[in-house]
Amino acid sequence: MPAKYRWWQSGIVYQVYPRSFQDSNRDGIGDLKGIAARLDYLVELGVDAVWVSPIFPSPMADFGYDVADYAGIDPMFGTLSDFDALVAAAHARGLKIILDFVPNHTSDQHPWFVESRSSRTNAKRDWYIWRDAKTGGVPNNWVSEFGGSAWTWDAATQQYYYHAFLKAQPDLNWRNPDVRAAMLAVLRFWLDRGVDGFRVDAIHHLIEAEHLNDNPPNPDWREGQSPARRLARVYSLDQAETHDCIAEMRALADTYENRVLIGEASLPIEQLMAYYGKEAPGFHLPFNFHLIKSSWDPQVIAALIEQYEGALAGGAERWPNWVLGNHDRSRVASRIGPAQARVAAMLLLTLRGTPTIYQGEEIGMADVPIPTQCLRDPWEKNVPGLGLGRDPERTPMQWDASGNAGFTGGDPWLPLSSDYRAVNVEAQRTDDRSMLSLYRALIALRRREPALSVGVHVKAEAIGSVLTYRRFHAGRWVTVALNFADEPQMFSKPVDQDAILISTHLDRVEPERGNAVRLRPNEGIVLAAA
Numbered sequence: 001m002p003a004k005y006r007w008w009q010s011g012i013v014y015q016v017y018p019r020s021f022q023d024s025n026r027d028g029i030g031d032l033k034g035i036a037a038r039l040d041y042l043v044e045l046g047v048d049a050v051w052v053s054p055i056f057p058s059p060m061a062d063f064g065y066d067v068a069d070y071a072g073i074d075p076m077f078g079t080l081s082d083f084d085a086l087v088a089a090a091h092a093r094g095l096k097i098i099l100d101f102v103p104n105h106t107s108d109q110h111p112w113f114v115e116s117r118s119s120r121t122n123a124k125r126d127w128y129i130w131r132d133a134k135t136g137g138v139p140n141n142w143v144s145e146f147g148g149s150a151w152t153w154d155a156a157t158q159q160y161y162y163h164a165f166l167k168a169q170p171d172l173n174w175r176n177p178d179v180r181a182a183m184l185a186v187l188r189f190w191l192d193r194g195v196d197g198f199r200v201d202a203i204h205h206l207i208e209a210e211h212l213n214d215n216p217p218n219p220d221w222r223e224g225q226s227p228a229r230r231l232a233r234v235y236s237l238d239q240a241e242t243h244d245c246i247a248e249m250r251a252l253a254d255t256y257e258n259r260v261l262i263g264e265a266s267l268p269i270e271q272l273m274a275y276y277g278k279e280a281p282g283f284h285l286p287f288n289f290h291l292i293k294s295s296w297d298p299q300v301i302a303a304l305i306e307q308y309e310g311a312l313a314g315g316a317e318r319w320p321n322w323v324l325g326n327h328d329r330s331r332v333a334s335r336i337g338p339a340q341a342r343v344a345a346m347l348l349l350t351l352r353g354t355p356t357i358y359q360g361e362e363i364g365m366a367d368v369p370i371p372t373q374c375l376r377d378p379w380e381k382n383v384p385g386l387g388l389g390r391d392p393e394r395t396p397m398q399w400d401a402s403g404n405a406g407f408t409g410g411d412p413w414l415p416l417s418s419d420y421r422a423v424n425v426e427a428q429r430t431d432d433r434s435m436l437s438l439y440r441a442l443i444a445l446r447r448r449e450p451a452l453s454v455g456v457h458v459k460a461e462a463i464g465s466v467l468t469y470r471r472f473h474a475g476r477w478v479t480v481a482l483n484f485a486d487e488p489q490m491f492s493k494p495v496d497q498d499a500i501l502i503s504t505h506l507d508r509v510e511p512e513r514g515n516a517v518r519l520r521p522n523e524g525i526v527l528a529a530a
Ligand code: NOJ
Pocket: 062, 065, 102, 165, 201, 202, 264, 327, 328
């Protein structure tokens, strides 16, 4: 790999959702020792970094995104020494560890909030966002992301507090310098322990407009969509001052060597660009969720890639990234179907920009229907029946055909997919056409061909049902052609691109002498000079 690129530019990130990765103590919930036991699998897959969703002490109202102690490990996941052992074991294998940092809100059980709510004159009162009732009730019309008012009344102190998410997740007041200092100290705590970076949660929620005016209605909202989206969140999201806070996080991270900050903000591309930094550097990688949000249509995806590349070109230090799924969104194999999921894998792993793989994507795991009595996600419980619940994409990793797919010897916290005896790592490892084999081959190819990992991107376009683009590095061209259709398509290939390096069907690596290649239904190929 050309040395001038950082690991987070040339590498691949793998997201572990710890509750569902591997249980080691039969309580039905994944844990740190479980992750450590599976590191060799991640090495075999070929990824570079493991982002672990929250593992800190938490009442688990939002499954760890409600943190009660930023400098500890929830006993459910293990201990600080288990964590140190995991970092050491990962580093020994050349893997980086990225933690989840949740700066917008704490748990309502966090000692800071317990103090803050104890009285109006408490020193930590201003660490959260407290307001008097307005005539008629709540301070404004803001709606929580998970449904209901974003304000909860505290009877003891006769004020409301603000929460962008659950009422068990009160928002911190980032305008208070002591809050900023305390949260930067959290980053320092983990950086000193050797973590290689952070995925920073819900960053566009960090600061609210000081006037707290009502948000206007969103004219694009339709019945059946999330209630929070009824309003255009102009005063509660994406406020300018957020960038000063991010710049402080970045300045701190930059005092360490080789660390990465990845920001989570689901925003349109133009707004997202500011998260790379305005006056001062911001995130290395503001997550780009647009492959999840866009319809799976070659014209739409080509336009998206060009729009994103065009926007990135407006700033020198903007490295791209792409994501097909995570613990908050319906799995890609369910959204677009298993055949196209292979095409999506090729897209993810041949585009310019750091790919993030969500656990289970690499074996084609699909959303799992959750019987009512097994529902866990508070969003589904608060706003039932709209398909907002996130349990289906959070079910346990399918390792093998044994009981509970080898995930746990106990009772799994969420049900397993009924297909796990067929769809699992063990079965796919020895099947040289499996999804796992495809991921491994694509990752290996990306590693072998710098044009794919760090090369420039040249023009995505859709020709009929075929999405095509080229990558270039150090005199070497690579061409990608992806058939989005369920029927064969002819693809006129560039002259000189005579060798198929890989097909999503994993059955042909051959020279193509003619001017055109016949792509089979749902087939993607990567071509280069023979
Ligand atoms: C985004 C996280 O990915 C999601 O799981 C969580 O519920 C919210 N942020 C609130 O922290």
